Amino acid sequence: MATDVLGAPVKRVEDPRFISGKGRYLDDIKLPGMAHLAILRSPYAHANIRSIDTSAAKAAPGVVAVITGADIPYNPLPMAWPAGGASGIQNNVNTPRALATDSVKWTGEGVAAVVAETAAQAVDALELIQVEWEPLPAVTDAEKALADGAPQLHENAPNNRVFDWQVGDRAATDAAFAGAEVVVSQRLVNHRLIPNPMEVRGDIGWYNPGTDEYTIWMSSQTPHIQRLLLAAFVMGVPEQKIRCISPDVGGAFGSKIYCYADMALSLFASRLVGGRPVKWVETRRESFGSTIHGRDHITYVDVAATRQGEVKGLRVRTLANLGGRLSTIGPGIPTTLYGRILSGPYKIPAVHCEVTGVYTNTTFVDAYRGAGRPEATYVVERAMDLVADELGIDPAEVRRRNFLPPDAFPYDNPSGLLTAVNGSKLYIDSGNYEPAMDKALAMAGYADMAARKAEARARGKLLGVGLSTYIEVCGVAPSKWIGAVGEGWGAAMWESSNIKVHLTGKVVVTMGTQPQGQGHETTFAQIVSHELGVPMEDIVVQHSDTQGTPFGYGSYGSRTSNVGTGAAVKAAAKIRDKARRYAAHMLEANVDDIEVEGAEYRVKGSPDKKKTLQEIAFALDLAFDTPPGMEPYLDETAYHDTDNCTFPFGTHIAVVEVDEETGNTELVRYVAVDDVGKKINPMIVDGQLHGGIAQGVGQALWEEAVYDDDGQLLSGSLLDYALPRAEWLPSFELDETVTPSPVNPLGVKGVGEAGCIASTAAVANAVNDALSPLGIRHLDMPFTAQKVWSAIQSAKGGQA
Amino acid sequence: MAELHVALEVNGEHREVDVEPRTLLVTMLREDLELTGTHVGCDTSQCGACTVHVDGRAVKSCTVLAAQADGTSVTTIEGLGQVGSLHPIQQAFWDKHGLQCGFCTPGMIMAAADLVARNPDPSEAEIRHAIAGNICRCTGYHNIVAAVREAAAVMRGAAASA
Ligand code: FES
Numbered sequence: 001m002a003t004d005v006l007g008a009p010v011k012r013v014e015d016p017r018f019i020s021g022k023g024r025y026l027d028d029i030k031l032p033g034m035a036h037l038a039i040l041r042s043p044y045a046h047a048n049i050r051s052i053d054t055s056a057a058k059a060a061p062g063v064v065a066v067i068t069g070a071d072i073p074y075n076p077l078p079m080a081w082p083a084g085g086a087s088g089i090q091n092n093v094n095t096p097r098a099l100a101t102d103s104v105k106w107t108g109e110g111v112a113a114v115v116a117e118t119a120a121q122a123v124d125a126l127e128l129i130q131v132e133w134e135p136l137p138a139v140t141d142a143e144k145a146l147a148d149g150a151p152q153l154h155e156n157a158p159n160n161r162v163f164d165w166q167v168g169d170r171a172a173t174d175a176a177f178a179g180a181e182v183v184v185s186q187r188l189v190n191h192r193l194i195p196n197p198m199e200v201r202g203d204i205g206w207y208n209p210g211t212d213e214y215t216i217w218m219s220s221q222t223p224h225i226q227r228l229l230l231a232a233f234v235m236g237v238p239e240q241k242i243r244c245i246s247p248d249v250g251g252a253f254g255s256k257i258y259c260y261a262d263m264a265l266s267l268f269a270s271r272l273v274g275g276r277p278v279k280w281v282e283t284r285r286e287s288f289g290s291t292i293h294g295r296d297h298i299t300y301v302d303v304a305a306t307r308q309g310e311v312k313g314l315r316v317r318t319l320a321n322l323g324g325r326l327s328t329i330g331p332g333i334p335t336t337l338y339g340r341i342l343s344g345p346y347k348i349p350a351v352h353c354e355v356t357g358v359y360t361n362t363t364f365v366d367a368y369r370g371a372g373r374p375e376a377t378y379v380v381e382r383a384m385d386l387v388a389d390e391l392g393i394d395p396a397e398v399r400r401r402n403f404l405p406p407d408a409f410p411y412d413n414p415s416g417l418l419t420a421v422n423g424s425k426l427y428i429d430s431g432n433y434e435p436a437m438d439k440a441l442a443m444a445g446y447a448d449m450a451a452r453k454a455e456a457r458a459r460g461k462l463l464g465v466g467l468s469t470y471i472e473v474c475g476v477a478p479s480k481w482i483g484a485v486g487e488g489w490g491a492a493m494w495e496s497s498n499i500k501v502h503l504t505g506k507v508v509v510t511m512g513t514q515p516q517g518q519g520h521e522t523t524f525a526q527i528v529s530h531e532l533g534v535p536m537e538d539i540v541v542q543h544s545d546t547q548g549t550p551f552g553y554g555s556y557g558s559r560t561s562n563v564g565t566g567a568a569v570k571a572a573a574k575i576r577d578k579a580r581r582y583a584a585h586m587l588e589a590n591v592d593d594i595e596v597e598g599a600e601y602r603v604k605g606s607p608d609k610k611k612t613l614q615e616i617a618f619a620l621d622l623a624f625d626t627p628p629g630m631e632p633y634l635d636e637t638a639y640h641d642t643d644n645c646t647f648p649f650g651t652h653i654a655v656v657e658v659d660e661e662t663g664n665t666e667l668v669r670y671v672a673v674d675d676v677g678k679k680i681n682p683m684i685v686d687g688q689l690h691g692g693i694a695q696g697v698g699q700a701l702w703e704e705a706v707y708d709d710d711g712q713l714l715s716g717s718l719l720d721y722a723l724p725r726a727e728w729l730p731s732f733e734l735d736e737t738v739t740p741s742p743v744n745p746l747g748v749k750g751v752g753e754a755g756c757i758a759s760t761a762a763v764a765n766a767v768n769d770a771l772s773p774l775g776i777r778h779l780d781m782p783f784t785a786q787k788v789w790s791a792i793q794s795a796k797g798g799q800a
Numbered sequence: 801m802a803e804l805h806v807a808l809e810v811n812g813e814h815r816e817v818d819v820e821p822r823t824l825l826v827t828m829l830r831e832d833l834e835l836t837g838t839h840v841g842c843d844t845s846q847c848g849a850c851t852v853h854v855d856g857r858a859v860k861s862c863t864v865l866a867a868q869a870d871g872t873s874v875t876t877i878e879g880l881g882q883v884g885s886l887h888p889i890q891q892a893f894w895d896k897h898g899l900q901c902g903f904c905t906p907g908m909i910m911a912a913a914d915l916v917a918r919n920p921d922p923s924e925a926e927i928r929h930a931i932a933g934n935i936c937r938c939t940g941y942h943n944i945v946a947a948v949r950e951a952a953a954v955m956r957g958a959a960a961s962a
């Protein structure tokens with residue numbers, strides 16, 4: 001019998017190709033006759049296009065075609081997640097086109113394109129395109145964009161408003177504040193980030209005139225959705241005429257979920273040049289303007305509390321900067337994925353949140369790792385520390401006094417945060433918050449912090465410790481909640497899995513999900529091995545091609561481990577069920593007398609009357625002797641729509657040292673205790689946490705998208721945008737508690753975003769703690785040396 | 801543009817290529833020699849995804865013109881080791897989960913191999929310093945550091961018993 005690999009730290013089956021240089025990413029693909037596309041991008045943040053002269057470019061060496069927006073008959077890109085959806089909230093929608101036609105709304109919006117024999121020739125010819133511009137005043141800050149007299153981006157969006165959305169119980173919240181013993185208020189900036197997966201995006205579009213079919217290779221998290229969106233919304237091509245393929249994807253973190261202009265453009269270009277495949281790969285600098293950004297909130301938070309630190313009310317007003325036009329699900333992120341989890345793991349009786357979406361002359365903003373949940377966690381975790389600070393109570397103690405107790409689950413938020421507009425409810429499925437916090441406090445030596453602060457101070461360092469007792473929401477789902485009431489994509493949110501047991505007994509699993517480094521080829525093989533008793537080496541997991549995999553909604557929002565695993569477990573159950581029925585036929589027994597252990601199907605009470613799954617598959621594939629009504633072959637597909645999201649949680653603790661002289665901040669320790677339920681592969685879980693923690697730390701300490709007032713992106717290359725480096729980080733200290741989710745058949749929850757959701761707030765709380773002896777109450781991220789130094793100087797009354 | 805003739809050794813084989821003078825070494829490796837294991841992650845020499853060995857030293861191949869590599873010996877990830885004959889660094893990246901999406905991995909492995917060749921017993925700080933020019937967005941570097949330490953130990957053991 002195969003050893004049970006579920007829960008084991010199995011080495012990844014993906015890795016041999018990646019460690020030996022045999023991965024196959026988008027830019028590694030060369031097709032016969034392939035031409036290359038380059039895109040001319042706007043140098044202005046806001047301008048009208050008066051005219052475009054392409055004649056010189058057309059005559060340049062190697063040029064096959066030059067394209068402008070006027071040439072392309074497609075619709076603008078779709079916007080699939082309006083704020084509030086069916087609740088009737090007005091969304092003033094403007095989305096990009098394959099190429100801009102009349103005006104540009106940010107530096108980097110595409111206005112013309114060249115197809116040439118080589119990539120270098122295409123780039124050379126871009127310089128010969130003459131655009132006559134009419135520059136317009138620009139605005140990049142959400143608060144300024146809403147102000148009177150601000151430059152207006154779109155006629156259908158007065159005052160640059162995209163939407164006004166709200167959630168929670170306003171009356172109860174007002175009452176909580178009216179009777180509050182203590183009120184704490186703060187303006188919080190959750191600054192803009194640029195995802196920067198190490199593989200940039202790209203497409204190869206190929207139109208076959210012989211079949212009238214389109215194929216696109218894309219570095220995407222969502223090939224099935226892109227087929228749907230390109231076909232039905234953008235190109236007006238029947239869906240069956242488009243095939244989308246994601247090869248190996250070199251990281252994504254949300255930035256590869258969307259329908260991008262270049263996808264439609266590369267397909268249009270291929271058709272235009274007679275069906276030659278056309279490749280476009282963005283450069284890194286181009287990527288800073290052509291791929292989405294994340295976060296960018298300005299938030300005003302008020303907390304009502306008792307003198308004992310019990311939080312009674314939370315009031316949040318947020319301006320969400322969504323960029324110059326809307327990305328595919330831009331409005332959904334700062335609304336549904338943000339406002340609805342603002343109470344975190346706490347029993348806050350009254351919460352109200354208002355969000356205004358705002359257009360500015362900046363790159364569009366959409367989901368970046370965590371997507372709304374890091375922003376919400378940042379608000380509530382800073383709020384807890386501000387309450388602690390105000391009342392002189394230890395931050396861990398304030399959290400302890402507000403945690404939902406372990407018997408509170410399933411928890412129905414009393415302010416209706418998790419209730420959709422039609423009354424459909426989600427519940428926090430499970431939780432047990434104190435043990436995770438206590439474990440983390442012990443690991444970090446929290447009780448000794450006062451002594452360590454004193455020791456550090458003697459060395460000229462301000463030591464700070466910060467907690468983040470986060471919750472995460474995994475599995476953007478279920479369909480009945482997120483689709484039917486317009487809270488989501490306006491689409492279903494299930495997942496799919498097909499399992500085939502071939503004649504040789506080897507197993508092929510195809511998934512509708514789409515990995516970008518998470519190791520799905522390993523973890524789904526572990527699950528199917530566990531379910532069918534087949535050794536992992538006899539199983540292959542396939543994905544990523546709309547031809548040959550069942551429809552799936554893709555991988556983002558930590559949904560694959562909740563929703564995708566459900567589909568794989570169900571498909572395996574269907575295989576077992578049919579194999580059992582056929583075993584009964586082969587063994588001339590009653591099906592109820594067949595018991596299954598691993599891959600063995602035995603007659604109860606006569607242990608040597610048995611068939612293996614391999615023998616059953618062989619016979620069922622040959623089909624020489626199938627009982628009436630039974631189809632040949634072991635081939636089953638299952639679709640899974642979860643009943644609820646899963647809610648992992650944990651406590652992260654950051655310890656920082658701020659140099660009082662220079663303002664430089666060093667992360668010296670990082671402790672994380674996470675509860676992600678049962679683990680399919682603990683090695684992969686830890687890896688997801690490590691990477692997420694580093695990204696969240698990156699936001700707190702170094703990363704920041706900076707625009708000047710004219711809308712030029714100053715942090716527009718990897719020289720200027722500081723991604724975390726190995727030298728700047730410590731190793732991380734991880735531990736766990738395990739509270740299985742009742743929602744998922746394996747008890748798993750999901751872990752793709754937890755690290756990133758927790759760590760930004762932990763580090764921000766640590767730095768603010770470090771600065772508090774100087775009388776600094778709150779400093780916004782990122783804590784660059786210059787910003788911290790200036791704050792120290794002003795606190796000390798010096799010149800800053 | 802007149803082309804330049806470049807003759808060099810790549811992964812132990814003699815190769816000759818005609819390239820435009822502006823061609824970068826990484827472009828020649830990927831496009832002309834079809835060694836796509838070496839990746840391009842940026843356009844400002846920040847990320848290290850393109851790291852190869854030139855005459856035994858780690859070099860970002862996007863910072864070198866193909867013409868400058870004339871007469872040198874270049875090793876790419878494909879030449880470092882293949883499945884069945886993996887270099888200890890490659891093996892340790894696999895064993896220790898030192899990669900997720902795999903995009904930074906070839907460059908990261910080439911940088912680490914250079915470090916361990918020069919310093920058989922690097923400390924955590926030395927490892928972090930040596931790979932500071934290689935960006936990984938997935939792993940938070942934790943398991944990369946663990947992998948390099950493991951590989952160095954394996955290689956010391958092999959050297960001691962040789
Ligand atoms: S490609 Fe980024 S350093 Fe060479």
Ligand code: FES
Binds near residue numbers: 938
């Ligand atoms: S493994 Fe993805 S960038 Fe390093």
